[in-house]
Every structure is written in structure tokens, then in C-alpha cells.
Amino acid sequence: SENLKVAAVLRGGYENADVEALTKRGIKLINAPWRSAHAVADFTVGMMIAENKNIARSHMLIHDGKWCKNYVNQEYIHDMRACTVGIIGFGYIGRQVVKRLSGFGSKVIIYDPFMDPKVIEEAGCTPVTFEELLAQSDFVTVHIRLSEKTTKFIGEKEFSQMKSTAYLINTARAGIVDTDALINALQTKSIGGAAIDVFDEEPLPSDSPFLKLDNITLTSHLAGTSCDTMRNSVEIGFDDIKQYLQGLQMQNVRN
Structure with a gap:
């Protein structure tokens, strides 16, 4: 017309x-x-709590007839208000995650490689460098797009800079994280744990090393479902x- x-x-x-x-x-x-930003933001915070508080693991163990009160992260299970959450990416989803965390009283820090830190400051948030975010965060959550620039954005070097008690949360795209480096970091306990919704191969193969770990929460690409x-x-x-x-x-x- x-x-x-x-x-x-x-x-x-x-x-x-x-x-x-x-x-x-x-x-x-x-x-x-x-x-789907609200759905992903809700899910992201849910993944933080599930991994930190062992919700999914406890459910699975009860199904196996086990009443477990002591978990691999027992020494670093914290209230959310005592945690620093590092958000990588300050787009639609990152901003919604910030909003939800305000109710918990968590300290929130932001790194966005494609945004002027002044924009983050103007939104009332704390911009930091990538190195500062990795070093300070109890949760590192990823909310950037997958591109040539962000492929394997988090790898061996980045895991070595994180706290040994920190959790990685990925509800974005699998390719942003180096899967082999993540598996190694979890196996060697160089980070505390992870909660992952996206994988290089989906459905997750039955021989995936992820399935042998006791410090990870796995979900079947559900974050955007609502x-x-x-x-x-x-x-x-x-x-x-x-x-x-x-x-x-x-x-x-x-x-």
C-alpha cells in the first residue's frame, strides 16, 4: 500500500x-x-539462587533416596545481600537483572565492552573494568550477544581471575563461554560453581563431562520461556x- x-x-x-x-x-x-527480557532476567536470578542454595541438587538427591544436608559449596553458601553480582552486558536483559537484584540488596557491578561507562553511571549503576568484575564478583552473569568479538569471551584466563568461590551463570549463548575451560575450572574447583542454560550441542550429549560434576546446575535452554x-x-x-x-x-x- x-x-x-x-x-x-x-x-x-x-x-x-x-x-x-x-x-x-x-x-x-x-x-x-x-x-523475553523479563523471562530471562527472572530465570537468571533463579539460577543464581538454585546453584548457591543447592535447590536442584537437593531435589535430584531426594529422588535418589538421599537426604543431603552438606554440599560441596557448604563453606560459601551466602545470603544474596552479602553477595556481589557482576553483570556482563547492560542491555535490556542486564538492566532487568539489576532491577530484580535490588530487592535482595546485592551489590551490583557492571561491565559492558560496547557501552560508554557514563551510560551505566547515569542509570544509577556501578561500571567497572572486566578485570575488576571478575575479581570482585560472587556471581558472574553473562548478558551480551554472541558475535565474532564475544566468542569465547570467558575462557581459561578469565576463570583464573575469578574468586575460587564464584559462580558463573550463563543464560545467553553457549559460544560466549569456552566450554572446555569452564569444565576444567569446575573440575579443578578453581571457581565455585556454575548454572548453565545453553550448550554447544543441544540436547546435551549423554557423555557430557557436565553430567559428572557436583558443582553445576543444568537446564534445557529454558530461560526465555514464558x-x-x-x-x-x-x-x-x-x-x-x-x-x-x-x-x-x-x-x-x-x-
Whole structure:
């Protein structure tokens, strides 16, 4: 239609739209980039608590007929308010994780390799260097995109810089973390534990070394799952179209 001014793709990406044709005709394209951000943020904090408090492990052991009161991390099970959480990536999801942690009283520090630290400060958070985040955090949680620049972003060197009692949480993409280095760090107890939702090969192979570890929580790529995601998409699209009709700047415009 010659009257078409705005097209909306109610998904995180915009692969379903012909961006080139829309751009050529001056038609604005909007999408819903943070539609699953709340789901992933909820899940991330849940993974922190599950690993620190041995929730999944206890459940599994009870199924095996074992009533366990003493775990491998017994000496460093802490209240969340006593913990420092290091968030890598200050995008939609990272910001939602910050919001949730405020209720726990955790100290939160942020490193984003692609963002000016001033933006983090303006949002009321504490920007740190990558080295500071690794050294200070009791939880290191990853919320950056997988790209050539971020492949194996966390590897042997980074694990060696973390506390021996720290937990790595990955609800982002498997490729951001060097899997072999993570397995080695957990086997040698050079870090305290991990909670992982994403894997190089899915489903996880039955011979995966992850399955022999007692300091990891594993889930089957569930972080973004929520019945509310589609409703969020419609809400995001509706809000932007309302902005457009009022002559205001749209938040999620792609071209």
C-alpha cells in the first residue's frame, strides 16, 4: 500500500521483514527486542539462587533416596545481600537483572565492552573494568550477544581471575563461554560453581563431562520461556505505534 508508514515485526529479530524494500520505500520497521527480557532476567536470578542454595541438587538427591544436608559449596553458601553480582552486558536483559537484584540488596557491578561507562553511571549503576568484575564478583552473569568479538569471551584466563568461590551463570549463548575451560575450572574447583542454560550441542550429549560434576546446575535452554512473551511483543509494538501517531520518537525502530 502507498499509505503504509510503519511495519511491525513482533519478534526479537526482524528476519521476517524485507528491510531493504521497506527502507527503499521509507517505511519504518519496528520490532520487539526485549519481549523475553523479563523471562530471562527472572530465570537468571533463579539460577543464581538454585546453584548457591543447592535447590536442584537437593531435589535430584531426594529422588535418589538421599537426604543431603552438606554440599560441596557448604563453606560459601551466602545470603544474596552479602553477595556481589557482576553483570556482563547492560542491555535490556542486564538492566532487568539489576532491577530484580535490588530487592535482595546485592551489590551490583557492571561491565559492558560496547557501552560508554557514563551510560551505566547515569542509570544509577556501578561500571567497572572486566578485570575488576571478575575479581570482585560472587556471581558472574553473562548478558551480551554472541558475535565474532564475544566468542569465547570467558575462557581459561578469565576463570583464573575469578574468586575460587564464584559462580558463573550463563543464560545467553553457549559460544560466549569456552566450554572446555569452564569444565576444567569446575573440575579443578578453581571457581565455585556454575548454572548453565545453553550448550554447544543441544540436547546435551549423554557423555557430557557436565553430567559428572557436583558443582553445576543444568537446564534445557529454558530461560526465555514464558506465556507472557507474546503479550509483551504486542505491548511493545502497540506502544511504539502510539508514539508514532503522536509524532514522538519510536523506541524500537530499525531503519
